[in-house]
Structure formats: C-alpha cells, structure tokens
Amino acid sequence: MTITPVDVLAIAAHRDDAELTCGGTLIKAAKRGHRTAILDLSQGEMGTRGSPEGRAAEASRAAEIMGLAARENLDLPDAAIVNDPPARELLVRAIRRLRPTVVIAPAREGRHPDHPVTAQLVRDACFLAGLAKYDPEFPKHRPTKILHCLTYRQDFIRPTFVVDISEDFERKLEAIRCYHSQFDGATQAGEVYPTGEPLEEVVRHHGAYYGALIRRRFGEPFFTTEMMAVDDILTLEVSTF
Ligand SMILES: [Zn+2]
Numbered sequence: 391m392t393i394t395p396v397d398v399l400a401i402a403a404h405r406d407d408a409e410l411t412c413g414g415t416l417i418k419a420a421k422r423g424h425r426t427a428i429l430d431l432s433q434g435e436m437g438t439r440g441s442p443e444g445r446a447a448e449a450s451r452a453a454e455i456m457g458l459a460a461r462e463n464l465d466l467p468d469a470a471i472v473n474d475p476p477a478r479e480l481l482v483r484a485i486r487r488l489r490p491t492v493v494i495a496p497a498r499e500g501r502h503p504d505h506p507v508t509a510q511l512v513r514d515a516c517f518l519a520g521l522a523k524y525d526p527e528f529p530k531h532r533p534t535k536i537l538h539c540l541t542y543r544q545d546f547i548r549p550t551f552v553v554d555i556s557e558d559f560e561r562k563l564e565a566i567r568c569y570h571s572q573f574d575g576a577t578q579a580g581e582v583y584p585t586g587e588p589l590e591e592v593v594r595h596h597g598a599y600y601g602a603l604i605r606r607r608f609g610e611p612f613f614t615t616e617m618m619a620v621d622d623i624l625t626l627e628v629s630t631f
Contacts, residue, residue, distance in 0.1 A: 392487065396459055397424040399490035399533075401481075401512045403471055403504035404437070405430045405449040405463075406569045407580055410593065411539035412494050413456060413562040414555025415610050420457035421558070427460040428453065429484055431508060432468035440571025452568040455561060460488065471504040473511040479525060481515035486528045493533045497543045497613070501581050509538060540611040542581040542596055549611030550618060552600050556607035559597055563590060604628050 398419050400408040408416065408428045420426045430449065433442040440448075446463075453461040464480055471477070485493075495512040496505040513536060518524050520532025540549050555562065566573065567590075578584035582592055600609035605628060620626065 393489065393529075394460060394487065395425070395489040396427040397490065398426045398492045398494065399429060399485070399488050400427070400494040401429045401431065401508065402496060403431050403502070403508040404434050404468065404580065405432075405445050406434075406452070406566070406572055407496065407505075408494070409452055409456070409562065409565045409569075410580055410582065411496070411541045412537075412610055412612075413565050414558040414597070414608065415494070415553045415612075416458065417456050417558040417561050417565075418553065418555060420459075425459040426456070427458055427462070427488055427490070428456075429481075429488070430461070430463045431466045431471055431481075431511075432504070433463060433465060434468050436469040437572065440569075444571045445569070448569045448571060452565040455565045455568065462488075469502075469504060471507050471511070473507055473514060477511060478515050478518055481511060482519045482525060483528055485515055485519040485533065486531045489531045490533050492535045492537065494537050494539060494612075497538050497540055497545070497547075497581070499543060499545045499547075501583070505581065512536065535614070537612040537614055540613050541600070542583070544583070547613055549600070549603075550614045552604045552609040552611045554601070554604060554606045554608075555597065555610050556601060559594075559608040562597075563593065566590070566593065 402408040496509045498509045500506045576589045597608040600611045
C-alpha cells in the first residue's frame with residue numbers, strides 16, 4: 391500500500407456529488423495549501439446520461455480545476471451501495487492510505503438511497519480505520535473530524551457552520567460544468583431538486599442563500615454531530631444585527 395497523506399478527503403457516492411455539495415470548500419482548502427482529495431465510491435454506471443468512461447474523464451478534468459492532490463474511485467455498485475463488512479474494509483484501506491485529518495461525507499438524509507448509506511458507511515469506516523486490530527496488515531489511522539454536507543437538503547437541519555466560498559464559487563461552477571454528459575441542459579442533479587431553472591442557476595441560488603446566512607455572497611453549509619468549541623468569544627464572526 392502506497393501511503394499518500396492528504397489533509398481533507400471528500401467521500402461521495404457518485405462522481406459530481408462532491409463538486410455540487412462541497413466543491414467550493416475543497417477549492418478554498420487547496421488554495422490555502424492543504425492537500426485535498428475526493429474518493430468517489432461508484433463509477434456512476436446507473437446514471438441515465440453518459441457512460442462510466444466519459445464520466446471518468448469529466449471527473450479528472452474537474453479534479454484539475456479544483457486543485458485536488460488525488461481522486462480515486464472505489465468501484466462499488468452504483469444505486470446499490472451497501473454498508474456491509476466488505477465495503478467497510480475497502481473504505482478503511484482507502485482511509486488508511488490517504489490518512490485525512492478531515493473527512494467530508496454526504497448528508498445523513500438523502501433523496502438518492504446511496505447518499506445516506508454512504509454517510510453512515512463513511513462514519514463506520516473512519517472509526518474502524520482507527521482500530522489497530524482491524525485488518526492489521528495496514529497501519530491504523532482515524533480522521534479527526536467528519537463534516538456532513540447539507541447543501542440542497544430540505545430537512546431543515548440547522549448547519550453547524552457555513553464556509554465562505556465567495557471567492558471560489560465561479561471555480562466551483564467551472565468544475566460542475568466539466569460534467570457535460572450529466573448537466574448540459576439539466577435542471578436537476580443528485581440532491582438538487584428541479585425548479586425549472588437551468589441547474590447552474592439552482593446551484594447559484596443555494597450557494598447565495600447559505601452565503602447570506604454568514605453575510606457573504608456564497609457559502610456551503612456543513613453539519614457535525616459534535617459541538618464546536620469557542621476559545622475567545624470576542625473573535626466570533628457574523629454580527630447579530
Ligand atoms: Zn450522488
């Protein structure tokens with residue numbers, strides 16, 4: 391196993407999920423010098439549009455635009471991802487190879503059944519990856535933090551925080567535009583419900599809404615199950631008025 395550590399790893403069920411839900415955050419982290427990566431769990435072979443090969447080429451172009459250090463695919467069955475021991479073992483090995491500090495996972499609820507399964511699969515694999523006696527051939531590693539993407543979700547879960555992606559939003563759109571086979575002329579995708587507008591406009595409106603919550607132009611929302619700590623209350627951002 392070649393170990394290539396990254397700082398941030400986004401794990402998504404399908405190619406283009408990470409671009410749509412946390413692309414701006416990944417672009418921003420890479421700009422700050424952090425090593426970022428995406429692990430797509432499936433090839434997207436059940437997608438109505440495009441072929442797996444075409445989507446692979448689109449995904450690698452998007453990876454370049456986002457400045458990713460690595461993008462891998464676990465080749466689990468699209469639309470049939472299950473959280474079972476073989477899937478957990480595959481994911482544990484990838485986590486131990488990439489050794490991320492922060493892992494970005496899908497929301498815990500989802501329109502596509504692969505998304506909530508992936509969210510729990512990621513949580514379980516991150517925990518198991520830290521057990522020395524689990525698959526001991528590969529050195530243990532447990533990420534510090536798991537962030538769940540909330541972009542486009544309608545569960546009315548309050549985000550734990552919003553990342554300001556104002557400077558990175560246009561590049562996020564550029565990465566999304568790489569998926570010609572998926573999105574040319576599209577009005578919906580993944581967790582993005584159709585409103586009748588072009589997909590790009592829907593993505594723009596959601597980004598602007600979350601940006602407005604922190605008084606910025608564009609944002610991406612995240613949820614953590616654990617509480618955030620504050621050291622100095624005088625450094626708190628976002629004014630009440
Ligand atoms: Zn998806």
